[in-house]
Amino acid sequence: MGSTERAEFKNPLIGWIDERLPVFTLMQKEYGVFPTPRNFNYFWNFGAIAMFMLITMIVTGIVLAMHYTANTGLSFDSVERIMRDVNGGWLIRYIHMNGASFFFVAVYIHIFRGMYYGSYKRPRELLWILGVAIFLLMMATAFIGYVLPWGQMSLWGATVITNLFSAIPLIGDSIVTLLWGGFSVDNPTLTRFFALHYLLPFVIFAVVFLHVWALHVTGSNNPLGLEPQSEKDTLPFHPYYTMKDSFGLVVFLVIYCVFIFYMPNALGHPDNYTPANPLVTPPHIVPEWYFLPFYAILRAITFEIGIPFTEITIISAKLGGVIAMFGSILLWFVMPWLDSHPIRSARFRPLYRLFLLLLLVDFVFLGYVGSQAADAEIFHIPLSYFGLGATGYYFAFFIVILPWLSKFEKGRELPPSIHEAVLAKHAK
Structure with a gap:
């Protein structure tokens, strides 16, 4: 048929x-035989690497779930039993634990590549939106997974982050109670977090399927930001890019294995090797490194917004921080419409490239701010002031700079086609 x-x-x-x-x-x-632009660079490896890491996380997670006990009295011991008594348990746990960090490394590079080369522009808006949705699901999955070992940072990180929802007017407290399964972070919280942590990777996989499907409908972007015009502009995906992706994956795995075998705890927090104690608060509560920029944005809002010359508060500092943190990611969803410049690639947009590289530096600096204590100082100046300034630039880039560049930036002349640009480059 x-x-x-x-x-x-x-x-x-x-x-x-x-x-x-x-x-x-x-x-x-x-x-x-899928036609692929012939001028890909190694930035295009990280989509395949991210897919590999997702599969790795799902497989190792299923094995770990076979030996994990979702109970506040037993979960910490069950993790230690995996490390000591389960055959290869230490290796599986370190693959999974460090895999989360390397999954985020691959995805962060993948996102930056999309921003740099304009992969969010027409006709790939939905492809970009699905990618941002994947990132949000990853953040939820990683946060929930960090709670499962039930160490000190697990308990107090869960307490701090879930409490943020209480800032939502009218329904905030009800949401927190629903998340906790009671009136504090306890056994019901842990069991439902374990169930969600098992479920969400498969949801991510489903959205990744849609993401790849959308990619194969619109075709891939490329470093020039040009659409292929003829067969001369493309190559079949196999064997050219399967070999290229394989080489990049091997290099990535070598670095990944260095962390697994030689410094498996370098990206974690030592407090999480202490069993959770609700009576003892850690001196400095920090999330995993890949959340730190958004954590810094959350903490940057320390002022209230109200009606001038009255004591009426419209947005509390806590609610403002929550709005800023979630808004910093939600802005990515509308990036295709904030940047309406006809040229995609930053190679031909010098001003956009400059501001985007400043955003990269700003994002890394926000990560540093998020890793420090709230009362930390630089040159006797509170670090929170720098965090507020970095947060200001982050939002200014999306809300002010992108629309301004869309109207006033004059890009450089584009090459006539992909294959002519490639031939001209190799002729030099």
């Missing part, structure tokens, strides 16, 4: 299966 033209396969078993269920024809079409 199907009218799809099937590929020919030498293996008779594959041919027999494909005749009845053309899954191999689909793979050949979408990943074998």
Whole structure:
């Protein structure tokens, strides 16, 4: 009944299966001969690397879940049992624990590449939106997973972050009670967090499927930001980019393995190796490193917004911080419409490139601010002032600078096509 033209396969078993269920024809079409711009650089490796890390996290997470006990009295001991008594348990846990950090490394680079080369612009708006949705799901999954070992930082991190929802007017306290499953972070909180942590990676995988589907509909962007105009502008994905992605993945895995085998706890927090104690507050509560910029934005808002010359408060400092933190990510969703400049790639937009690189420095600095105590100082100046300034630039970039550049920046002349630009580059 199907009218799809099937590929020919030498293996008779594959041919027999494909005749009845053309899954191999689909793979050949979408990943074998799929036309891909011929000028990809190594920034384009990180999408495949992120997919590999997601699968790694799901597989190791399932194995760890077989030995984990979601109970406040047993969870810490069950993690230690995995480390000591389960065959290869230490390795599986370190792969999973460091895998979260390296998954975020790959995704952060993937997002920056999208911003730098304009991969959020028409016709890839939905592709970009799905990518941001994946990032939000990753943040939720990682936060919930950080709670599961039930160490000191797990308990108090969960207490601080879930308490943020209490700032929402009218329904905030009800949301917190729902998250906790009671009136404090306790056993019901841990069990529902474990259930959600098991579920969300599969939700992420489903959204990744939609993300890749959208990519194969619109086609890939490229460093020039030009659409392919002929076959000369493209290469088949296999073998050219499968080999390129494989090389990049091997290099990435070498660095990943250095952390797994030689410094597995470098990206964690020592307080989480102490069992959770609700009676003892850690001196400095910090999230994992990949949340630190957003944590700094949350803490940067220390002032209230109200009606002048009255004592009426419209937005409390706590609510303002929550709005700023979530708003800093939600702005990514509307980036395709904030930046309406006709040129995609920052290679041909010098002002945009400058402001974007400043945003990168700003984001890293926010991460440093988030890692320090709230009362820390630089040159006898409270670090919170610098954090507020960095937060201001972050929002100014999206709300002010991008729309301004869209109207007034004059980009450089674009090359006529991808293949002509590639040939001109190699002719030099």
